[in-house]
Amino acid sequence: MNTRWNERSMSFHFITTVISVLCGPRMLQAMDILTPAQVLKDGDTIISSGGDFVLGFFTPGNSKNRYVGIWYNKIKGRTVVWVANRETPLTNTSGTFKLIETGFLAVIDGSNRVVWSTNSSKTVQNPVAQLLDTGNLVVKDSDYLGPENFLWQSFEHPTDHLLPGMKLGWNFTTRREVYLSSWKSYDDPSTGDHTIHCDPSGYPQLTIKKGDALQFRSGAWNGEGFSGVPNLRKNTIYSFEVVMKENEIYYHYELLHHSVISRYTLNESGVGQRWTWVDETHGWVIYLTSPTDSCDTYGFCGVHGSCNIANSPPCGCLDRFVPKDPIGWERTDWSKGCVRRTPLNCSKGDVFFKYSGFKLPDTRGSLFNVSMNLEECGAFCLKNCSCMAYTSLDISKGGSGCLLWFGELVDIRVVPGGESIYIRMASSEIDSKGMKLILVMVILALVGGMIMLGLSLMLYFKKTRKTDHLAAHRRSVSASKQKDEYHDRELELPIFDLNSLTKATDNFSIQNKIGEGGFGPVYKGLLENGKEIAVKCLSQTSLQGVDEFKNEASCITKLQHRNLVRLLGCCSHGEENMLVYEYMTNKSLDLILFDPLKNSVLDWPKRFHVINGIARGLLYLHQDSRLTIIHRDLKASNILLDSDMNPKISDFGIARSFGGNETAAKTRRVIGTYGYMSPEYAIDGLFSVKSDVFSFGVLALEILTGMSNRGFTHTDHNLNLLGHAWTLYKEGRSLELVDPCLTESFNLNEMLRTIHVSLLCVQQNPKDRPSMSAVISMLSSGGFFPSPKQPGFFTEREVLAAQSSTRTNSVISANELTITLMEAR
Numbered sequence: 107m108n109t110r111w112n113e114r115s116m117s118f119h120f121i122t123t124v125i126s127v128l129c130g131p132r133m134l135q136a137m138d139i140l141t142p143a144q145v146l147k148d149g150d151t152i153i154s155s156g157g158d159f160v161l162g163f164f165t166p167g168n169s170k171n172r173y174v175g176i177w178y179n180k181i182k183g184r185t186v187v188w189v190a191n192r193e194t195p196l197t198n199t200s201g202t203f204k205l206i207e208t209g210f211l212a213v214i215d216g217s218n219r220v221v222w223s224t225n226s227s228k229t230v231q232n233p234v235a236q237l238l239d240t241g242n243l244v245v246k247d248s249d250y251l252g253p254e255n256f257l258w259q260s261f262e263h264p265t266d267h268l269l270p271g272m273k274l275g276w277n278f279t280t281r282r283e284v285y286l287s288s289w290k291s292y293d294d295p296s297t298g299d300h301t302i303h304c305d306p307s308g309y310p311q312l313t314i315k316k317g318d319a320l321q322f323r324s325g326a327w328n329g330e331g332f333s334g335v336p337n338l339r340k341n342t343i344y345s346f347e348v349v350m351k352e353n354e355i356y357y358h359y360e361l362l363h364h365s366v367i368s369r370y371t372l373n374e375s376g377v378g379q380r381w382t383w384v385d386e387t388h389g390w391v392i393y394l395t396s397p398t399d400s401c402d403t404y405g406f407c408g409v410h411g412s413c414n415i416a417n418s419p420p421c422g423c424l425d426r427f428v429p430k431d432p433i434g435w436e437r438t439d440w441s442k443g444c445v446r447r448t449p450l451n452c453s454k455g456d457v458f459f460k461y462s463g464f465k466l467p468d469t470r471g472s473l474f475n476v477s478m479n480l481e482e483c484g485a486f487c488l489k490n491c492s493c494m495a496y497t498s499l500d501i502s503k504g505g506s507g508c509l510l511w512f513g514e515l516v517d518i519r520v521v522p523g524g525e526s527i528y529i530r531m532a533s534s535e536i537d538s539k540g541m542k543l544i545l546v547m548v549i550l551a552l553v554g555g556m557i558m559l560g561l562s563l564m565l566y567f568k569k570t571r572k573t574d575h576l577a578a579h580r581r582s583v584s585a586s587k588q589k590d591e592y593h594d595r596e597l598e599l600p601i602f603d604l605n606s607l608t609k610a611t612d613n614f615s616i617q618n619k620i621g622e623g624g625f626g627p628v629y630k631g632l633l634e635n636g637k638e639i640a641v642k643c644l645s646q647t648s649l650q651g652v653d654e655f656k657n658e659a660s661c662i663t664k665l666q667h668r669n670l671v672r673l674l675g676c677c678s679h680g681e682e683n684m685l686v687y688e689y690m691t692n693k694s695l696d697l698i699l700f701d702p703l704k705n706s707v708l709d710w711p712k713r714f715h716v717i718n719g720i721a722r723g724l725l726y727l728h729q730d731s732r733l734t735i736i737h738r739d740l741k742a743s744n745i746l747l748d749s750d751m752n753p754k755i756s757d758f759g760i761a762r763s764f765g766g767n768e769t770a771a772k773t774r775r776v777i778g779t780y781g782y783m784s785p786e787y788a789i790d791g792l793f794s795v796k797s798d799v800f801s802f803g804v805l806a807l808e809i810l811t812g813m814s815n816r817g818f819t820h821t822d823h824n825l826n827l828l829g830h831a832w833t834l835y836k837e838g839r840s841l842e843l844v845d846p847c848l849t850e851s852f853n854l855n856e857m858l859r860t861i862h863v864s865l866l867c868v869q870q871n872p873k874d875r876p877s878m879s880a881v882i883s884m885l886s887s888g889g890f891f892p893s894p895k896q897p898g899f900f901t902e903r904e905v906l907a908a909q910s911s912t913r914t915n916s917v918i919s920a921n922e923l924t925i926t927l928m929e930a931r
């Protein structure tokens with residue numbers, strides 16, 4: 107429809123231009139202006155001089171009404187950025203759009219009634235309306251020759267779009283605010299429930315409201331961005347800032363390249379979205395949205411609450427604060443918020459504690475001073491008993507200015523790269539903090555001692571090699587238990603009796619079987635207390651196994667992390683050895699990711715969450731637990747997903763742990779999975795934390811693309827997924843890697859970051875690969891990104907060559923995907 111209009115308008119313009127040349131000045135002079143002598147009929151258009159925008163009549167969605175609006179001219183599909191008569195549609199195509207003699211624009215219906223018009227304070231003799239290449243429709247005085255001065259402009263009367271160059275905010279001279287309001291629905295451009303503002307009270311911040319109720323705030327402007335929108339950063343697409351002058355305060359952004367098309371909208375559900383045009387195939391992609399999650403809901407955790415989306419439930423109190431209504435809090439009613447555990451006593455002299463990594467609390471009602479430094483700011487706040495918190499105003503120049511809060515602190519959340527704030531506390535908190543530190547140190551020392559004890563016992567039993575490992579573990583547990591009944595809860599491995607497991611798994615029935623691990627079947631079970639479990643059995647017939655099985659048990663009992671599968675206990679009964687795990691509702695990642703019918707369940711936010719979770723689990727294994735543990739078989743089928751799609755690394759059957767400074771080893775027995783193994787491991791049997799990093803890179807690419815490295819084929823070349831990714835990356839076409847089912851939840855920034863990080867992880871040389879801590883920081887915030895070098899194993903042939911060069915024979919284990927490469931003797 108649109109193209110037909112354009113064609114029609116082109117020919118219309120061609121004809122009118124010809125006619126105007128022939129018949130004099132009554133007809134249209136140029137394509138981008140409208141004079142009082144002209145009438146724009148339904149079907150006619152005005153096109154800006156560079157051809158970027160077009161103004162005309164349109165019908166949105168499934169509506170039957172006609173509206174006058176502006177949309178992009180060069181982009182397929184009609185993306186309407188402004189609507190004139192949004193509240194007063196025309197019901198048929200007999201409407202017209204006109205510039206009235208004195209300088210008003212009007213939409214007039216078939217019976218000559220004005221259904222919409224502009225008003226301006228001034229009237230002029232020879233007005234002219236022009237559609238500028240910015241998308242701004244302006245009315246000006248054609249006799250006036252001074253600097254740009256519009257009688258009226260659509261940029262001051264926006265609908266739901268903020269275009270480059272528009273000012274969102276306040277003009278204090280005219281006391282007029284420019285704000286966006288959402289459409290009612292896809293079919294109806296009339297004013298919806300939601301608005302977005304640049305709120306200048308206190309210190310400027312962007313706010314999204316539903317009616318009068320505040321729903322989201324960006325956090326105060328800090329010179330570089332907004333503390334609550336960590337993803338809005340200096341980028342290659344657009345620049346942005348909040349401008350504060352005596353008579354105006356506004357937010358605006360400007361595109362950095364003319365070739366890039368980007369817009370900001372407020373959608374019908376009150377979500378601010380930054381869109382960027384990629385190409386005809388991908389269309390518009392969402393680059394940023396806010397709010398992003400429940401922690402962005404205004405005041406979600408109440409006064410002095412701190413929302414952390416990584417926690418479940420997300421609400422907690424700030425340090426040194428306690429729930430005001432502990433019972434309600436338990437029931438996840440956070441509305442009452444938190445109070446200081448020690449009440450303030452200003453007369454005794456309060457102190458300020460620094461809290462870091464937060465979105466700063468609501469600044470409406472706060473005070474600021476641009477000339478004070480942080481020290482002066484603190485001194486000033488301390489003197490006034492009703493000043494509750496302070497911080498720097500502008501962090502861009504290493505911190506300057508002073509921002510002060512009076513009263514309760516609302517809407518605080520944990521954000522990556524968040525800001526610091528100093529909060530008033532009773533002076534007695536200083537002591538209790540010291541006490542706590544000592545207590546923590548004592549506990550750490552005790553636990554550390556016990557781990558050492560457990561380890562030495564384990565080593566002892568390993569050396570003697572006679573004792574059953576699990577029994578040894580039990581003994582070491584009970585030994586430490588005698589020593590310290592209280593502190594070993596974390597290390598204790600409960601013993602399940604065979605009867606209860608038999609009952610729970612319905613006598614290990616085939617219906618309850620959920621998989622086949624490397625050493626035997628895995629069953630789902632239901633304990634009498636209603637808890638769902640997964641029971642992993644060591645089958646008596648399994649050749650490979652006993653060692654791996656014990657290894658798994660000993661490895662995982664020492665580990666506790668949100669992103670590692672939790673071992674609940676074990677059962678050792680004669681020949682039967684079993685491990686009992688928490689049951690994972692969503693099974694393993696590969697079953698969803700590589701299934702074309704199910705993979706859309708994992709939208710981008712979930713996938714990014716999974717990638718980050720795996721990274722954190724791996725970091726814990728590599729450096730945060732007391733030992734360095736190398737997993738050696740990281741792959742999609744070893745990532746389990748709980749009911750909330752939280753990833754848990756599982757299968758520690760071939761993991762290796764190191765103590766002290768040892769971080770790498772060589773093995774004659776290469777075990778791992780084809781497609782995930784790093785070259786140095788597959789070829790030379792060398793493994794280190796960096797071989798896990800390689801597997802992580804492969805896994806992250808699989809999650810992004812929805813394709814498995816093993817099964818990847820391409821019609822144009824015989825590269826594997828790594829090679830394909832590398833080729834596209836070099837050609838600047840990385841985005842083509844993204845799983846096509848993710849278009850709804852596209853996040854350009856996170857996706858590009860993920861691709862880049864993955865390629866860094868799969869580099870040929872282990873030394874070039876980043877550590878997991880670097881991976882995590884790059885995934886979350888960007889930071890410094892070196893350029894990746896060519897990945898290892900990037901064609902199918904390379905892998906095969908590597909296998910034959912070591913003259914190995916491969917043994918496909920019971921778990922079809924894990925292969926064992928053994929050196930020929």
Ligand SMILES: *[C@@H]1O[C@H](CO)[C@@H](O)[C@H](O)[C@H]1NC(C)=O
Pocket residue numbers: 277278279280353354
């Ligand atoms: C505010 O409005 C006044 C009056 O229309 C105008 O002169 C001034 O330029 C406006 N200020 C800004 C910054 O737009």
Ligand SMILES: *[C@@H]1O[C@H](CO)[C@@H](O)[C@H](O)[C@H]1NC(C)=O
Pocket residue numbers: 373374375376377379392395
């Ligand atoms: C608004 O945007 C959010 C996030 O992109 C999306 O989840 C929601 O469905 C959108 N609402 C509508 C009505 O399109």
Ligand SMILES: *[C@@H]1O[C@H](CO)[C@@H](O)[C@H](O)[C@H]1NC(C)=O
Pocket residue numbers: 473490491492493512
């Ligand atoms: C403390 O600051 C508040 C807010 O500026 C002010 O109203 C009050 O008068 C001040 N109190 C004192 C004792 O200075």
